[in-house]
Amino acid sequence: MTTIIESVVTGEVWETRIGPYQIKDWDDDDAGTVTVKAESLLARPRDDKLLSLTSPTGTLKSEARRLAPAGMGVSFDPKLIDRPCSPAMSWSRSRIENLQEIADAWPALLRVDAWGQIAFRAPLPDVPKPVVTLRDGKGGTLIAAPRSDSRGGVPNVVVATTGSSTTADVQGVAAITSGPMSINGDYGVVVKEWSSSLLENASQAQAAARTMLDNAARPAQAVPVRIAPDPRLEIDDPVAVIREGDTPLWGWVTAWDLPLTADGGDMRIDVGVSG
Known part of the structure; x- marks a missing residue:
């Protein structure tokens, strides 16, 4: 979808590409108004289940490309450092769950770019620099x-551990220690646990826990x-x-x-x- 803006003062025209969306349904009220409902193209990997179970055969990047639906591109932020996936694990039948697990373990943000590609973006910084x-x-x-x-039920502690039985002691813990959601205040302690065999060491587990906590607390x-x-x-x-x-x-x-x-x-x- 593209938005075209025209100035009634100068006559200048600007064109901004917003991106493609998947139409869910539409309605014509016979009065000149057509209502269209659409959703993110992440609906494609959500609906397109794997027909057979499979295990990783490469790296985070190559597995993300392999798990994407046919004909759907994948892009990666250059800040993201690729690493091997454990061949001992198995992917679920849900493509979107597998892609989200890759994003959480990297850590990265799972998005769709303006051209309809699945986009893995670097985590947002601790402090925003307004544009x-x-x-x-x-x-x-x-x-x-x-x-x-709307903080009710939002975790202020995230514990990320490996799903591998051989490295069960690997974990990362992130907590909010200041502000209204602090673990030291009236909010209490709300813990979210997450595990993935894509985590290989404590540093990766810690990065995953911190990013997941920030993503949950931000909104x-x-x-x-x-x-x-x-x-x-x-x-x-x-x-x-x-x-x-x-x-x-x-x-x-x-x-x-x-x-x-x-x-x-x-x-x-x-x-x-x-x-």
Whole structure:
């Protein structure tokens, strides 16, 4: 899908590629409105199950390519360092579960890029460096940014261990020790356990535990922001939200809803922060 923006002032035209989506269903109300529902192309590996059980024969990269559905490309962030997979393990029949296990163990983020490829991206940094500032007041595009809180059940401790019986003592533990979700505060302790034979040492287990904890905690305190439509914004973009008289908020885009026409209303994005 491509978004085309035309200025009514200068006549300039900008084109932004958002990416392909898989149509789930559509409806024509006979009044000139066609409603289409679509979902991420990760639906393809979710629905395309493996017909037989298989074990790894190569590295994280080669296995990711092998597990992808036919005709679906795979891209990798150059920051991700490849390593062998244990041939002693077996993949499940679910392609998407296997791809997610590779991402969690690497660690990496499992996404779909603008061209419809499965994309393995490097984990987000601890501190966002905003590429876009959303502000209210004169000249700003920020319309509203109400606060919300949905931390219930979100883990503040992740324990990652190897699934191999020969290295059962290998584990990594990550915990939130400050802020409202701290293990030392009223939130209590909520532990998530995760195991994979793709982990070979304590360093890998620790990296996996930290990334999984950050991914779980980041959207726990969400700010549903309404702004003037801006098709430049994508999932994982670091942004700053500045409201007059309030402390600036830095976070990452965790979800967005973009109107398809100029009269379709405001754009909505969720900005998630850790802690």
